Amino acid sequence: MNARIAQLLSLQAGTKVVAEGWVRTKRESKTVCFLELNDGSSLKGLQIVVDLALFNNPELLGKINTGAAIACSGVLVESIGTNQAVELHAETIELFGEAPVDTYPLQKKRHTLEFLREIAHLRVRTNTIGAVARVRNTLSFAVHEFFQEHGFVYVHTPIISASDAEGAGEQFLVTTLDLKDVPKLPDGSVDYSKDFFGKQAKLTVSGQLEGETYALALKNIYTFGPTFRAENSNTKRHLAEFWMIEPEMAFCTLEGNMAVAEQFLKFLFKRVLSRNTEDMEFFSQFVEKGLRNVLEQVIETPFSHMTYTDAVKELEKANGQFDYPVHWGSDLQTEHERYLSETVCKGPVIVTDYPKEIKAFYMKLNDDGKTVRAMDVLVPRLGEIIGGSERESRLEVLQDRMNLLNLNPADYWWYLDLRRFGSVPHAGFGLGFERAVQYVTGMQNIRDVIPFPRAVKQADF
Ligand code: ATP
Numbered sequence: 001m002n003a004r005i006a007q008l009l010s011l012q013a014g015t016k017v018v019a020e021g022w023v024r025t026k027r028e029s030k031t032v033c034f035l036e037l038n039d040g041s042s043l044k045g046l047q048i049v050v051d052l053a054l055f056n057n058p059e060l061l062g063k064i065n066t067g068a069a070i071a072c073s074g075v076l077v078e079s080i081g082t083n084q085a086v087e088l089h090a091e092t093i094e095l096f097g098e099a100p101v102d103t104y105p106l107q108k109k110r111h112t113l114e115f116l117r118e119i120a121h122l123r124v125r126t127n128t129i130g131a132v133a134r135v136r137n138t139l140s141f142a143v144h145e146f147f148q149e150h151g152f153v154y155v156h157t158p159i160i161s162a163s164d165a166e167g168a169g170e171q172f173l174v175t176t177l178d179l180k181d182v183p184k185l186p187d188g189s190v191d192y193s194k195d196f197f198g199k200q201a202k203l204t205v206s207g208q209l210e211g212e213t214y215a216l217a218l219k220n221i222y223t224f225g226p227t228f229r230a231e232n233s234n235t236k237r238h239l240a241e242f243w244m245i246e247p248e249m250a251f252c253t254l255e256g257n258m259a260v261a262e263q264f265l266k267f268l269f270k271r272v273l274s275r276n277t278e279d280m281e282f283f284s285q286f287v288e289k290g291l292r293n294v295l296e297q298v299i300e301t302p303f304s305h306m307t308y309t310d311a312v313k314e315l316e317k318a319n320g321q322f323d324y325p326v327h328w329g330s331d332l333q334t335e336h337e338r339y340l341s342e343t344v345c346k347g348p349v350i351v352t353d354y355p356k357e358i359k360a361f362y363m364k365l366n367d368d369g370k371t372v373r374a375m376d377v378l379v380p381r382l383g384e385i386i387g388g389s390e391r392e393s394r395l396e397v398l399q400d401r402m403n404l405l406n407l408n409p410a411d412y413w414w415y416l417d418l419r420r421f422g423s424v425p426h427a428g429f430g431l432g433f434e435r436a437v438q439y440v441t442g443m444q445n446i447r448d449v450i451p452f453p454r455a456v457k458q459a460d461f
């Protein structure tokens, strides 16, 4: 393995090296040719200087254009330019793959993110998407670092779910039935007993319920995996396929849950700021002005806390400026979530104790009988980044809630068993991984922080 360009850039002048990568730009004069070589290891590329008096191969150089893959050997020389400490004075150049000027779509100019989405197989060769990929990598690793350091066990919950016990969103059906000849029951409905699993199966919208079973044996667990929601809306923060991190903790109430969520987010932000210095500088300058300072401040400031009831009081004062005016009982829309974090709290805020009607059946009922121990972490620019709760650990209360919602207890027999055997207060939350990437990079559209986005009418590549 030859050294990556990020490493070469930190070497002393005088070192003989081989650099491999893709040409970003080419500038030529009569006597010299400059190539900027990038291999994705850093934002910055290595400047290759080709002395045309020594390197007399116009035919080869003519084939080397933006996008071409080359390897170049030579000596690192202190650079006179201010952009880099060293540059490579080429002795040999090997051309692997050309990228013809008239057909390669990523010529040196600004491309819109919309255009880049149409060439998602090439867009990672740009500064922005390359930086997103590196930050995403840091964040994934940091997720595991955080939980492993705190003794959480990583659990793989199923992707195909036939339990019908989820309700977080519209689900995708998984079937091998012949759509041209669907078996039917006498009443005209689909006979799923003939399907692959012998019953209806769907892609998971959350690993939480299964995660709870492991938490009630291993104390602290987390999942980190793909999640699917047939979100039939075109927003900048929803995907049909996204990655979710779901910790679940036994012997833990809402207070502990909120503390972990805050610590966890701050840990992720710190890791990115320390490991992706150059990329974060880039985002801070070109994507979201001042982003780095904002993140640094967020790390140092305790998150705000507010009950849903107090949040609604604040929102009602501003009802005139919302598309959807709010009253007690309304589900909060993005505009409200953003207002609370951007205008009221000026930073991340954890809103708790939502009306039970707008939250899931498994959330712990408060003594007021009206609200549940839910918590959403809301951040500027995005709104909700985390949703979580203390779970209802009392069997009777949980059964009452399910009855009220017309949920069939038979479908949840194993979930209810957790309340029959060794039940204990427990809590957890879900962090949408792409929302976290959006938040730390400042990228506005969630489709630009996942390699190949899946959304309504979009599943290319
Ligand atoms: P929202 O109100 O933003 O649609 P939600 O309340 O439906 O989210 P939860 O069920 O609480 O979402 O899921 C936990 C987390 O997963 C959310 O806080 C969010 O970060 C993320 N998330 C939810 N839906 C999506 C989606 N379609 N695309 C990307 N991330 C999502």
Ligand code: MN
Pocket: 376, 384, 386, 387, 388
């Ligand atoms: Mn939520």
